Amino acid sequence: MIRSLPNSPLYKYSFRFYAILFFTFLVMPLIVVAVLAFNDSNFIALPWKGFTLDWFFANTDDRLGLFADEDLLQSIFISVKTAFFMALLSTVVGTIAALLFEEEQFRFKGLLYFLALSPLVIPGVILGISILLSSTIAGGYIEKNYGLDIELFRPSFWLVVLGQFSFGATYVMLLVGARLKKFDRTLEEAALSLKATRLQAIWYVTLPFLRPAIIGAFVVAFLISFSNFNTTIFLIGSDPTLPVELYSRVKFNSTPVLNAVSFVIVVFITIVAVTNLFFSRKK
Amino acid sequence: MEKKQFNITFYLLVIPVLLWLVLLIVLPHIDLLISSFKADNDMGEKVFSFANYMAFFEDSIYWRTFINTALYAIGVTILAFVVTFPIAFYLTKVVSNKYASFLTLLLLIPLWVGELVTIYGWMIILGDHGIINEFLKYIGLIEKPIPLLYTDLSMTIGLLYMSMLFMIVPIMSTLESLDDSLIEAASDLGASKWDIFTKIIIPYSMPGITSGSIIVFMLVIGDYVAPNILGGKSSLWFTEQIYNEFLSTFNWNEGAAFGFLLLFLSSAIVWIALRLSGQKLERVGQ
Numbered sequence: 001m002i003r004s005l006p007n008s009p010l011y012k013y014s015f016r017f018y019a020i021l022f023f024t025f026l027v028m029p030l031i032v033v034a035v036l037a038f039n040d041s042n043f044i045a046l047p048w049k050g051f052t053l054d055w056f057f058a059n060t061d062d063r064l065g066l067f068a069d070e071d072l073l074q075s076i077f078i079s080v081k082t083a084f085f086m087a088l089l090s091t092v093v094g095t096i097a098a099l100l101f102e103e104e105q106f107r108f109k110g111l112l113y114f115l116a117l118s119p120l121v122i123p124g125v126i127l128g129i130s131i132l133l134s135s136t137i138a139g140g141y142i143e144k145n146y147g148l149d150i151e152l153f154r155p156s157f158w159l160v161v162l163g164q165f166s167f168g169a170t171y172v173m174l175l176v177g178a179r180l181k182k183f184d185r186t187l188e189e190a191a192l193s194l195k196a197t198r199l200q201a202i203w204y205v206t207l208p209f210l211r212p213a214i215i216g217a218f219v220v221a222f223l224i225s226f227s228n229f230n231t232t233i234f235l236i237g238s239d240p241t242l243p244v245e246l247y248s249r250v251k252f253n254s255t256p257v258l259n260a261v262s263f264v265i266v267v268f269i270t271i272v273a274v275t276n277l278f279f280s281r282k283k
Numbered sequence: 284m285e286k287k288q289f290n291i292t293f294y295l296l297v298i299p300v301l302l303w304l305v306l307l308i309v310l311p312h313i314d315l316l317i318s319s320f321k322a323d324n325d326m327g328e329k330v331f332s333f334a335n336y337m338a339f340f341e342d343s344i345y346w347r348t349f350i351n352t353a354l355y356a357i358g359v360t361i362l363a364f365v366v367t368f369p370i371a372f373y374l375t376k377v378v379s380n381k382y383a384s385f386l387t388l389l390l391l392i393p394l395w396v397g398e399l400v401t402i403y404g405w406m407i408i409l410g411d412h413g414i415i416n417e418f419l420k421y422i423g424l425i426e427k428p429i430p431l432l433y434t435d436l437s438m439t440i441g442l443l444y445m446s447m448l449f450m451i452v453p454i455m456s457t458l459e460s461l462d463d464s465l466i467e468a469a470s471d472l473g474a475s476k477w478d479i480f481t482k483i484i485i486p487y488s489m490p491g492i493t494s495g496s497i498i499v500f501m502l503v504i505g506d507y508v509a510p511n512i513l514g515g516k517s518s519l520w521f522t523e524q525i526y527n528e529f530l531s532t533f534n535w536n537e538g539a540a541f542g543f544l545l546l547f548l549s550s551a552i553v554w555i556a557l558r559l560s561g562q563k564l565e566r567v568g569q
Binding site: 011018019036045092096104112115121129134198227243258265266269 | 291292293295296297299300301303304307308309310311312313314315318366367369370373376377378379384386388389390391392393395396397398399400401402403404405406407408410411412413414417444463466467470476497498501504505506507508511512522525526529530535538539542545546549550553564
């Protein structure tokens with residue numbers, strides 16, 4: 001049944017067989033996209049026509065490799081920029097929210113906490129359209145009454161950051177809050193009794209304790225932003241992020257350059273995941 | 284003095300949180316609700332109206348799509364549970380620890396790579412000249428490719444693939460806290476494997492199953508990429524209607540009404556799930 005009990009070979013092998021099937025199902029799309037990035041063909045399908053690096057480096061009439069494809073490179077750059085600002089904003093506000101809900105008592109705390117958790121169960125498309133609607137309404141109001149045209153209220157880079165932040169902060173709050181629950185409150189009390197102000201106690205005692213969780217939450221928020229499509233699609237202006245660019249190409253104009261960019265993403269994520277495992281083992 | 288310092292800290296903490304929740308969660312949803320009750324009158328002015336909701340109930344394509352999407356989401360949630368539960372158990376309790384951490388890592392990679400890349404991968408696998416068809420042709424089982432892509436099957440695979448890892452992770456974290464000695468004791472006392480599964484393991488992992496189910500359901504019902512890329516022309520998917528209203532036909536008011544219906548449906552089902560399982564929303568995120 002479990003490790004410590006004797007198991008019949010049938011039980012063990014049928015479990016192993018199912019696990020092999022499952023993990024094949026799991027890694028198959030990743031391996032397929034990665035391998036076909038090196039296929040010497042103009043189509044994203046079999047047969048295998050030999051090895052090439054064209055889809056990374058070529059710049060000819062019928063083949064545009066990843067590193068020559070300016071639109072694609074630009075969308076990667078925008079995604080990184082978006083993810084950085086979204087993660088920064090989410091980490092700051094999410095950490096503040098974790099401190100607020102763990103350490104303070106106030107009226108309507110339950111209601112506020114419920115609202116802070118609600119992005120977990122609001123589909124991303126709803127957050128996208130509702131933020132688009134309200135920013136358009138706010139922008140229209142300001143333009144009518146003050147004659148100002150503010151870019152933030154139109155679909156634009158910063159609106160994407162804000163839209164993704166609306167749920168990113170929730171994940172940070174939960175990750176940081178989980179570590180805060182393990183915090184020994186007497187340490188903060190000790191700082192207070194040594195005449196530290198409460199802000200000093202939080203800054204010098206609580207935040208250093210939370211640091212690993214805060215860094216982890218930043219990474220998680222970054223990755224959430226980097227792969228987000230459902231909310232982003234409604235809020236982008238003229239500059240698409242990588243998932244939006246990938247979507248329109250998959251839909252209308254797919255060449256193996258998409259495999260090349262997928263290959264880069266898979267390798268990057270694998271490195272992040274392995275590093276993470278390595279560091280968590282060391283502790 | 285003490286009192287005053289406490290207040291400063293409190294306001295420093297509460298103001299950013301209020302700004303976040305009021306400006307980006309509460310107000311947008313109020314705007315969504317108000318917009319959904321507005322429509323053009325004969326003069327082209329926006330007036331209060333039930334027209335958007337009437338359109339939903341009068342045109343059978345809309346509510347049929349709505350019901351189809353909800354049923355699909357429930358089906359995929361059940362499927363995700365059936366497919367991943369044995370793996371969650373295998374990784375936490377059966378396989379040796381040496382492999383467990385490697386395999387768990389493997390689980391997380393597709394999760395972070397993102398939906399677009401993996402759905403694109405499935406498109407290549409299932410296509411007419413994809414891996415499966417070429418393989419079947421190679422071994423001589425078929426001569427002409429069988430249509431796999433743009434069917435309900437490919438859509439289901441895509442939806443299952445993009446959501447199932449959100450089922451397995453919470454189940455694994457509850458199973459990790461299940462004390463092995465409970466299972467050993469039951470086994471020593473002669474309980475069958477079936478009894479141990481249904482009377483100990485499943486009940487114990489219920490909180491994880493509930494969290495996983497809620498997240499999977501939400502992801503599937505709100506998904507656009509998998510149905511749109513892998514689904515057929517005739518696949519009825521409600522989020523696609525919302526996308527069309529906002530991005531193609533620019534009828535935002537009707538789109539807002541559809542959005543609100545989707546939000547209502549998903550909240551109702553999540554609420555029922557939380558009620559039935561007696562679980563708190565807070566646990567869902569962990």
